[in-house]
Amino acid sequence: MSAPVDGAPGGSRLDLDRPLALRPLVYLQEGDEVTIGSPAVDSYAVFPPDGAELVRMLADGIPPREAAERHEEAHGESVDMPDLLAVLEDLGFIHDGSSVAAPAPVRWQRLGRALFSRTAWMCYALLTALSVVAMARAPELAPHRSALFFTPSYTAISLVLFLGQMPFLALHEAFHALAGRRLGLNSRFSVSRRLIFVVFETSLPGLVAVPRRQRYLPILAGMLADVLAMAALTLVAAVVREPGGALPLVGRVCLALAFAIMLRLLWQLFFYLRTDVYILLTTVLGCTDLHGAAAAVLRNAVRRWTGRAAVDLSAYGPADLRAARWYAYLLPVGYALTLASFATVVVPSAYQLLTGVFGRLRGGEPLAGILDSATLLALLLAQLLAVAFMALNDRRARARARKVVPS
DSSP states (O other), X not given: OOOSSTTOOOOOOSOTTSOOOBOOOEEEEETTEEEEEETTTTEEEXXXXXXXXXXXXXXXXXXXXXHHHHHHHHHSOOOOHHHHHHHHHHHTOBOSSSSOOOOOOOTTHHHHHHHTSHHHHHHHHHHHHHHHHHHHHOGGGSOOGGGGOOSSOHHHHHXXXXXXXXXXXXXXXXXXXHHHHTTTOOOEEEEEEETTEEEEEEEOGGGGGXXXXXXXXXXXXXXXXXXXXXXXXXXXXXXXXXXTSOOOHHHHHHHHHHHHHHHHHHXXXXXXXXXXXXXXXXXXXXXXXXXXXXXXXXXXXXXXXXXXXXXXXXXXXXXXXXXXXXXXTHHHHHHHHHHHHIIIIIHHHHHHHHHHHHHHHHTTOOHHHHHHHHHHHHHHHHHHHHHHHHHHHHHHHHHHHHHHSOO
């Protein structure tokens, strides 16, 4: 029998003639693979069908040695049972106590069901439709780059856009989590950083063990939250808009935040960055490493064009390679979209910001304007220094790791 999990540790000290105390397990078969998991410890792995059959026998109380004998009679292949037991121990499937603990109840499951009920979907559709009508009646409410400059204070713009996005980032991840919890899946919500930016992350380990169609909503729920946030901000701006069309500061801030959320939605389309859209695509196609397979196929196309030897593709699964034949050519399109958005949004906004800052510093601006520009430059410089400091620390850590690991 093939190894049930890549990189399985060797050997186990469990008694092969006594039944095992396995945690309650869930099984999901898709094609030639069976996903087995324990909701109690949020641990999941993919097994071949014969490996899953063995696990089922062990879960039914059949001693490991007897299960191995039954497997050999049925399939004509011997089993390295100590290796399999070591894998199950490593995954946490084998309970280490005298009794098997039941999975803890999933919190917020009712809230998750309410947020994605039929009534809720009707409210979401109404909210979105009202925002579209508001933008049609007043085109200046539609997302546009100039909305970012809602005040002459560049420092205020930077701080409001940074701090104001935090609740909406949290809402994005909360929708992911609650869409999973409505299915009875536990989730982990964490705050971490990427470079110097604070990010919120949601992990749904149990999602791999539910039918494929039920995974789509938890994957897309974050983007749904972004659309609803944009719609709500637009409607607030429409409500506070004055009869002559002028917007007070509250309305301008709402439009700036809505535009920033729209940029995040656009970023989701850059599938090569493994965004929610990429995860949805791989789920629909049943892929495991579509990006890696597509990059290898694209590399081979370049190698054939330049007369070099092709890269070995045997490490990728059949589903990945089938999809990679066309997905590989979408990668350059994704990079082109990134460059286009960078050229049409980021560069003009940065140019407007920097020319305004240096214009204030050169001209005879009031002291408040000069201090505002100097503060913004100090913040940007601190950001660059922090990135450089972290990169240097990471480089030193990798160097120390190379010294510790023998060659």
